Amino acid sequence: xxxxxxxxxxxxxxxxxxxxxxxxxxxxxxxxxxxxxxxxxxxxxxxxxxxxxxxxxxxxxxxxxxxxxxxxxxxxxxxxxxxxxxxxxxxxxxxxxxxxxxxxxxxxxxxxxxxxxxxxxxxxxxxxxxxxxxxxxxxxxxxxxxxxxxxxxxxxxxxxxxxxxxxxxxxxxxxxxxxxxxxxxxxxxxxxxxxxxxxxxxxxxxxxxxxxxxxxxxxxxxxxxxxxxxxxxxxxxxxxxxxxxxxxxxxxxxxxxxxxxxxxxxxxxxxxxxxxxxxxxxxxxxxxxxxxxxxxxxxxxxxxxxxxxxxxxxxxxxxxxxxxxxxxxxxxx
Amino acid sequence: xxxxxxxxxxxxxxxxxxxxxxxxxxxxxxxxxxxxxxxxxxxxxxxxxxxxxxxxxxxxxxxxxxxxxxxxxxxxxxxxxxxxxxxxxxxxxxxxxxxxxxxxxxxxxxxxxxxxxxxxxxxxxxxxxxxxxxxxxxxxxxxxxxxxxxxxxxxxxxxxxxxxxxxxxxxxxxxxxxxxxxxxxxxxxxxxxxxxxxxxxxxxxxxxxxxxxxxxxxxxxxxxxxxxxxxxxxxxxxxxxxxxxxxxxxxxxxxxxxxxxxxxxxxxxxxxxxxxxxxxxxxxxxxxxxxxxxxxxxxxxxxxxxxxxxxxxxxxxxxxxxxxxxxxxxxxx
Numbered sequence: 063x064x065x066x067x068x069x070x071x072x073x074x075x076x077x078x079x080x081x082x083x084x085x086x087x088x089x090x091x092x093x094x095x096x097x098x099x100x101x102x103x104x105x106x107x108x109x110x111x112x113x114x115x116x117x118x119x120x121x122x123x124x125x126x127x128x129x130x131x132x133x134x135x136x137x138x139x140x141x142x143x144x145x146x147x148x149x150x151x152x153x154x155x156x157x158x159x160x161x162x163x164x165x166x167x168x169x170x171x172x173x174x175x176x177x178x179x180x181x182x183x184x185x186x187x188x189x190x191x192x193x194x195x196x197x198x199x200x201x202x203x204x205x206x207x208x209x210x211x212x213x214x215x216x217x218x219x220x221x222x223x224x225x226x227x228x229x230x231x232x233x234x235x236x237x238x239x240x241x242x243x244x245x246x247x248x249x250x251x252x253x254x255x256x257x258x259x260x261x262x263x264x265x266x267x268x269x270x271x272x273x274x275x276x277x278x279x280x281x282x283x284x285x286x287x288x289x290x291x292x293x294x295x296x297x298x299x300x301x302x303x304x305x306x307x308x309x310x311x312x313x314x315x316x317x318x319x320x321x322x323x324x325x326x327x328x329x330x331x332x333x334x335x336x337x338x339x340x341x342x343x344x345x346x347x348x349x350x351x352x353x354x355x356x357x358x359x360x361x362x363x364x365x366x367x368x369x370x371x372x373x374x375x376x377x378x379x380x381x382x383x384x385x386x387x388x389x390x391x392x393x394x395x
Numbered sequence: 396x397x398x399x400x401x402x403x404x405x406x407x408x409x410x411x412x413x414x415x416x417x418x419x420x421x422x423x424x425x426x427x428x429x430x431x432x433x434x435x436x437x438x439x440x441x442x443x444x445x446x447x448x449x450x451x452x453x454x455x456x457x458x459x460x461x462x463x464x465x466x467x468x469x470x471x472x473x474x475x476x477x478x479x480x481x482x483x484x485x486x487x488x489x490x491x492x493x494x495x496x497x498x499x500x501x502x503x504x505x506x507x508x509x510x511x512x513x514x515x516x517x518x519x520x521x522x523x524x525x526x527x528x529x530x531x532x533x534x535x536x537x538x539x540x541x542x543x544x545x546x547x548x549x550x551x552x553x554x555x556x557x558x559x560x561x562x563x564x565x566x567x568x569x570x571x572x573x574x575x576x577x578x579x580x581x582x583x584x585x586x587x588x589x590x591x592x593x594x595x596x597x598x599x600x601x602x603x604x605x606x607x608x609x610x611x612x613x614x615x616x617x618x619x620x621x622x623x624x625x626x627x628x629x630x631x632x633x634x635x636x637x638x639x640x641x642x643x644x645x646x647x648x649x650x651x652x653x654x655x656x657x658x659x660x661x662x663x664x665x666x667x668x669x670x671x672x673x674x675x676x677x678x679x680x681x682x683x684x685x686x687x688x689x690x691x692x693x694x695x696x697x698x699x700x701x702x703x704x705x706x707x708x709x710x711x712x713x714x715x716x717x718x719x720x721x722x723x724x725x726x727x728x
Contacts, residue, residue: 121660122659122660284655284656289651303655303656303658303659304659305659306656309656315653315654316653317650317651317653318622318650318651318652318653318654318655319651319652319655320648320649320650320651321648321651322617322636322651322652322655322665323617323636323639323642323667324667325636325665325666325667326455326636326637326638326667326668326669327454327455327667328667329666329667329668329669329672330666330667331664331665331666331667332655332658332664332665332666333658333662333663333664333665334656334657334658334659334660334661334662334663334664335659335662336659336662339662
């Protein structure tokens with residue numbers, strides 16, 4: 063038996079999650095039975111999408127139930143195994159939840175090579191965010207060399223990887239982020255231009271930087287920034303709908319992009335996707351991403367918060383306040 | 396010399412065009428010089444897109460200038476010709492404007508075969524609206540047999556043709572139109588179901604009629620109906636952005652589709668296009684449409700208003716009041 067602390071959903075939030083949203087519980091996990099492993103979690107991923115999982119609505123995955131362990135991607139080490147594919151000591155990643163220890167039958171659990179990159183990177187550039195950036199640009203955005211690519215939440219986990227992939231592919235890359243520090247970092251990692259939406263008018267700057275319009279817009283935020291992008295498209299542009307963090311905590315659906323008729327004027331499209339949609343392409347994408355890291359073309363950055371399981375709720379809020387640069391992870395002390 | 400009456404743009408409207416928008420002028424046209432024809436206009440097309448051409452904004456075509464003859468598609472007869480491709484007596488169609496007589500160098504003017512269908516149909520099912528429906532469904536919507544296809548403004552010039560093309564292709568077709576008469580007509584011409592947006596809740600009815608969601612939505616209206624469609628998509632759905640008549644007379648951009656994040660949930664796309672984008676496919680499309688008319692699978696309907704050039708402004712308003720079923724044309728008495 064192993065005692066573990068874990069975070070369960072106590073009640074559904076309206077607006078931002080708060081202390082009442084979560085409950086800490088301590089339970090005893092039995093030892094693995096045949097076909098199971100026990101994983102000691104070391105890093106927990108914090109994702110904007112988590113906010114959507116808390117709403118009791120039909121979506122691409124079922125909502126987290128009240129009383130259920132909060133869904134989360136993690137990395138960890140196999141500490142007990144009765145599974146043929148995993149040995150004690152294996153470093154792994156999977157959606158095992160906000161917990162110190164997790165029992166698993168191995169579904170969705172993969173071994174990771176920590177000589178390529180540390181565990182936090184396997185939750186970031188080499189995890190779901192990296193694959194999201196990769197599949198979004200290539201499968202949905204049909205990005206090609208020479209395109210002008212605009213990316214919002216560009217200093218975030220997905221955006222920062224997307225920008226560097228586009229740059230490595232020979233595109234002109236413009237990032238939108240909040241504050242001079244994030245913008246300076248974007249320029250440092252190779253973005254051709256960065257727009258500080260907290261201090262600059264996005265549409266005005268966009269028209270200056272890309273007077274011919276943009277070919278690909280990787281949208282992580284929605285809201286006014288999506289409208290600014292719609293107003294400055296190039297003919298045949300592709301808008302990748304990856305997220306809308308600006309509205310995730312709104313109680314009522316905010317108005318949609320009022321300039322969507324630009325799609326007609328510019329013969330453009332706006333298309334949504336999920337990272338899970340291209341399982342056959344994950345392996346090649348990860349190999350490509352790892353290669354970019356090795357060659358120095360992709361800087362994987364994480365904001366690592368050290369703490370205990372009980373710090374999950376507070377840490378998650380940091381995402382919506384834009385406190386992270388790159389991937390936000392909670393490292394279990 | 397030929398004396399002609401014609402309608403010019405007197406001032407740009409805000410909101411609905413009114414009497415102050417237009418001026419009637421009478422001018423003398425010289426005889427055709429080498430390479431020119433003189434056309435006596437018999438039918439004038441009235442299109443929702445005309446409203447957009449009156450705004451002084453950058454769009455897919457330049458706005459009509461103040462003092463310029465109002466742009467319009469017409470049919471007519473060549474009455475004088477010094478052009479090798481046209482003989483006196485030829486029935487033709489082209490964008491010759493709101494005028495009784497037009498002098499042209501033949502650019503964009505085509506001969507029409509009035510034994511296949513009358514002139515009004517060459518402005519409707521065999522004109523721009525027909526090609527819009529055809530290219531929209533096939534090129535943008537990638538419609539295929541078995542799809543569930545939703546069409547708004549379904550009793551209009553584009554919508555009524557789109558629905559019948561989809562039906563002939565083996566799709567399940569749902570139309571949205573205003574009022575019981577239009578809905579009854581849609582069922583009469585083969586639509587599987589019709590929703591009366593003036594008397595029924597579109598989203599509720601849509602969920603009843605298409606519980607599995609829709610594959611293709613041909614959007615002519617925008618607004619709440621676009622949101623209802625977004626809420627009821629099938630995975631991989633395609634939304635064809637053809638128009639947004641609900642907002643053409645708004646002075647301020649209304650809010651966009653608040654449910655656009657459904658594109659992500661359903662891995663769907665929303666794409667704009669213009670009828671002019673597929674010139675290489677027009678001939679085959681027109682042949683296909685003419686074949687559907689001949690076989691009785693496509694009922695081409697027009698609302699023909701008889702009057703003079705001076706009735707143009709009043710007739711145009713009928714479009715925005717939904718007074719037409721099928722294509723609205725002004726027949727010059």
